Amino acid sequence: xxEYSVVGxxxxxxxxxxxxxxxxxxxxxxxxxxxxxxxxxxSPLPHAKIVSIDTSQAEKxxxxxxxxxxxxxxxxxxxxxxxxxFPGEERxxxxxxxxxxxxxxxxxAAADPDIAEDALDLIExxxxxxxxxxxPEEAMKDGAPQxxxxxxxxxxxxxxxxxxxxxxxxxxxxxxxxxxxLLSYGDxxxxxxxxxxxxxxxxxxxxTAHMAMEPHTIVxxxxxxxxxxxxxxNHMAYEIKRYWLSKTLGIPNExxxxxxxxVGGAFGGKAVIFxxxxxxxxxSRKIGRPVKIELTREEVFSSCRNSIRFDxxxxxxxxxxxxxxxQHVKVIVDAGAYKGSSSVAMYLSHAFSDACxxxxxxxxxxxxxxxxxxxxxxxxxxxxxxxxxxxxxxVDMICEDLGLDxxxxxxxxxxxxxxxxxxxxxxxxxxxxxCVELVAGAIGWKEKRGKQRDxxxxxxxxxxxxxxxxxxxxxxxxxxVRLNHNGTVTLMEGDVEFGQGPDTTYSQIAAEELxxxxxxxxxxxxxxxxxxxxxxxxxxGGMFVGGGAVYNAAHDLRVKILKxxxxxxxxxxxxxxxxxRSVFVKSKPEKPVTFGxxxxxxxxxxxxxxxxxxxxxxxxxxxxxxxxxSRGTGRFTDAYGLAAATAEVEVDKETGRVKVLxxxxxDDCGYEINPAGIHGQMVSQAVMxxxxxxxxxxxxxxxxxxxxxxxxxxxxxxxxxxxxVILNGSDPDPNGPFGGKEAGECARAAVIxxxxxxxxDAVGVRIHRVPITPEKVLNALRSxxxxxxx
Amino acid sequence: MEIAKKPLKVTVNGRPFELxxxxxxxLLQLLRNDLGLTGAKQSCMDNSxxxxxxxVDQMAVKACSILALQVNGKxxxxxxxxxxxxxxxxxxxxxxxxxxxxxxxxxTPGKLMSSKAxxxxxxxxxxxxxxxxxxGNLCRxxxxxxxxxxxxxxxxxxxxxxx
Numbered sequence: 001x002x003e004y005s006v007v008g009x010x011x012x013x014x015x016x017x018x019x020x021x022x023x024x025x026x027x028x029x030x031x032x033x034x035x036x037x038x039x040x041x042x043s044p045l046p047h048a049k050i051v052s053i054d055t056s057q058a059e060k061x062x063x064x065x066x067x068x069x070x071x072x073x074x075x076x077x078x079x080x081x082x083x084x085x086f087p088g089e090e091r092x093x094x095x096x097x098x099x100x101x102x103x104x105x106x107x108x109a110a111a112d113p114d115i116a117e118d119a120l121d122l123i124e125x126x127x128x129x130x131x132x133x134x135x136p137e138e139a140m141k142d143g144a145p146q147x148x149x150x151x152x153x154x155x156x157x158x159x160x161x162x163x164x165x166x167x168x169x170x171x172x173x174x175x176x177x178x179x180x181x182l183l184s185y186g187d188x189x190x191x192x193x194x195x196x197x198x199x200x201x202x203x204x205x206x207x208t209a210h211m212a213m214e215p216h217t218i219v220x221x222x223x224x225x226x227x228x229x230x231x232x233x234n235h236m237a238y239e240i241k242r243y244w245l246s247k248t249l250g251i252p253n254e255x256x257x258x259x260x261x262x263v264g265g266a267f268g269g270k271a272v273i274f275x276x277x278x279x280x281x282x283x284s285r286k287i288g289r290p291v292k293i294e295l296t297r298e299e300v301f302s303s304c305r306n307s308i309r310f311d312x313x314x315x316x317x318x319x320x321x322x323x324x325x326x327q328h329v330k331v332i333v334d335a336g337a338y339k340g341s342s343s344v345a346m347y348l349s350h351a352f353s354d355a356c357x358x359x360x361x362x363x364x365x366x367x368x369x370x371x372x373x374x375x376x377x378x379x380x381x382x383x384x385x386x387x388x389x390x391x392x393x394x395v396d397m398i399c400e401d402l403g404l405d406x407x408x409x410x411x412x413x414x415x416x417x418x419x420x421x422x423x424x425x426x427x428x429x430x431x432x433x434x435c436v437e438l439v440a441g442a443i444g445w446k447e448k449r450g451k452q453r454d455x456x457x458x459x460x461x462x463x464x465x466x467x468x469x470x471x472x473x474x475x476x477x478x479x480x481v482r483l484n485h486n487g488t489v490t491l492m493e494g495d496v497e498f499g500q501g502p503d504t505t506y507s508q509i510a511a512e513e514l515x516x517x518x519x520x521x522x523x524x525x526x527x528x529x530x531x532x533x534x535x536x537x538x539x540x541g542g543m544f545v546g547g548g549a550v551y552n553a554a555h556d557l558r559v560k561i562l563k564x565x566x567x568x569x570x571x572x573x574x575x576x577x578x579x580x581r582s583v584f585v586k587s588k589p590e591k592p593v594t595f596g597x598x599x600x601x602x603x604x605x606x607x608x609x610x611x612x613x614x615x616x617x618x619x620x621x622x623x624x625x626x627x628x629x630s631r632g633t634g635r636f637t638d639a640y641g642l643a644a645a646t647a648e649v650e651v652d653k654e655t656g657r658v659k660v661l662x663x664x665x666x667d668d669c670g671y672e673i674n675p676a677g678i679h680g681q682m683v684s685q686a687v688m689x690x691x692x693x694x695x696x697x698x699x700x701x702x703x704x705x706x707x708x709x710x711x712x713x714x715x716x717x718x719x720x721x722x723x724x725v726i727l728n729g730s731d732p733d734p735n736g737p738f739g740g741k742e743a744g745e746c747a748r749a750a751v752i753x754x755x756x757x758x759x760x761d762a763v764g765v766r767i768h769r770v771p772i773t774p775e776k777v778l779n780a781l782r783s784x785x786x787x788x789x790x
Numbered sequence: 791m792e793i794a795k796k797p798l799k800v801t802v803n804g805r806p807f808e809l810x811x812x813x814x815x816x817l818l819q820l821l822r823n824d825l826g827l828t829g830a831k832q833s834c835m836d837n838s839x840x841x842x843x844x845x846v847d848q849m850a851v852k853a854c855s856i857l858a859l860q861v862n863g864k865x866x867x868x869x870x871x872x873x874x875x876x877x878x879x880x881x882x883x884x885x886x887x888x889x890x891x892x893x894x895x896x897x898t899p900g901k902l903m904s905s906k907a908x909x910x911x912x913x914x915x916x917x918x919x920x921x922x923x924x925x926g927n928l929c930r931x932x933x934x935x936x937x938x939x940x941x942x943x944x945x946x947x948x949x950x951x952x953x
Contacts, residue, residue, distance in 0.1 A: 022830075
């Protein structure tokens, strides 16, 4: 085992001083000279025709600079999924009708936020209400209200722009179907015919909020003389925001600059382009002044994305010894008013999980349905939490029926290192078996499972897998490492710091490769004009792809420095060692040549060459554009992150209240570049998973969100946190930087079924719908009691 | 309708200010918009998250939920006033740094100020005291443990991080 001096250490975060002293600047903290404030008027109705909008009174209000409606932004379309068959249907402001409560109808820019708010009150919108539909199964029936008419193709779609040689076309959804996926391998009928035991169960996961602490905010500043748009915004990868701002506003990509800011949390919820971002750019260009739009909490809950509502039916066939021989998963997604990422989530709910169990014969089909509700997007695991809750709950039920132990069942069915998945992905690293054993041991599985019902206590387990970046085009990153005169280096890479830690871990990678201490790496990150291509920060590609590019750039510089040093020291590069801003011959450490001297020598002798390292990495090299979502063919990712979780709970039978006593997570992130950072990611996911299991649901009635604030939408607080044990189940990946791969998303999905299964172990009730509230537990306990009496 | 501005005298991070403000200005708006101190954050706007916590005299206060005029004549400390002017971190800041007690950092200023007020009042709390006291500070990134450990280290001067 190589001994490293910078990676593998729990070094303090490089963003620490800024964040701990109040100096870190987030978009909400920005004020530009001459800036005005924008606000959106949002629909109070779930489904209605817009008869007329009168903005004349608002325009007359002193301090109001501009008022716009869907007439101004007519025809602008965008979407996360913008393909030839399914062109983008989202729009910055409603045109002919509104489709959900919270959809933008008009927008104002005014001298201060109060005036902007007053101006919204002066806009008169006449609506003609339409019948609305809120349930996906109702929406699929003949005669249901249609959320969309023809979805007209107004421009080229994203795939065409990115080089896919297929023309887009308009289409009209039938029975509100927003998208379908079908992935299968093996022979599902044959698989079930060979099964000795089959069961089918249905589970539901609601929309939950990302609830990042910084509310969604943008500052957009258009300069009419240069035609350039500068933006500071909440994002997770600037390329995707820049592409969509360019496309929707008709401003060339290179004329848009996304500036570095810190982002106050994301969890998937800030990756896509939003209505208010297009509106801010539009308003700024219209009036030639900077525009800031900061959403209220209610807007974030009801108009930005929440997680995707899944209704999952799982049918599994097993042999008596627990070997899985077939699994058929049917998903209905309640997409909401626009399709969002529903198709992608349905596909990912299969693709992430396929790294867990070898199920032999699989059919995974999904249908996403338009309804008159807010729509969804990725949230930390994108489809995996919903799928693992269903599948791992059913594993627990099968084991109960067949008298098997869930841990043994899981270990029996896990894939193996070196396996090639049906789509071609190869498991070059696979720490999941070790993770399962670690969490089983840490919770005291053997001593506790099924043995604590007298105390209403139980234990449960769940597992999950996750990509380290995907074949989504152009999922690739580049990085530049520049040698400075004093021997420090400047690292330029595009990833944005939203809490997950790339500023620190990427600096560690560069420092390690160049034999420097961490503080010798000067970082320029997250700025689209200064940094090279960056597309890694979602689908958990940060470390594997972004960090990989940084490693490659630092390595490139290392090779270049050694080459020059070998000229100066008259020695072979292999005989040289690099440490403390200098290079020396291994046998003569007392005679080093410094990086500064090397740089000066190289500039003098080699035409001014300043020694710059370049590196790049593509998530899945073999994939040109996309894997096929509809067929599940083509490579998905180059490395899977994996995790297992166990939980111990105590249930109060009088109140139905579940108290989580302990959560154990073992994670395979390949290599812990910064163990303290990894620990934080895991504790975070333990707590978020606990919130998912017990507390969190965006509740709607008649299309209106009933709990759009941090009082009524409960998340775990400091006092609710159980004992949490984090274990390292890493298996270094040969293609990851120092072996590193995904860490930030995988574990959350394993925690949810671990808690649900622990509740069953404690009191013998199975809850099929998260969150598992006291009311649901109590009702289940009462039904169980009644059945017992019969 | 324009409402007459009112005078306000307040000391913030040791500096005295005298200014005229709209009566409806909240303390958070005063700090962020009038004084340019953006360390205290605006997040929930309904007194539930604690990201805007500052110290008024000895007490932790959610700055979004009181009016600026209510701090007339008082002494306000924000996160910008926590480290010494020569760049030396407060022990809490130092412990937060060593324990990775923050991720996105948005709620961190509020947590620092809440925990400072708590430790000023009770220098040796139990972990349960700390967790109860920090109930008002929401965090979505950290899952709380690393910053609770950081506070406990300051409270007990105990050993450094575990890893």
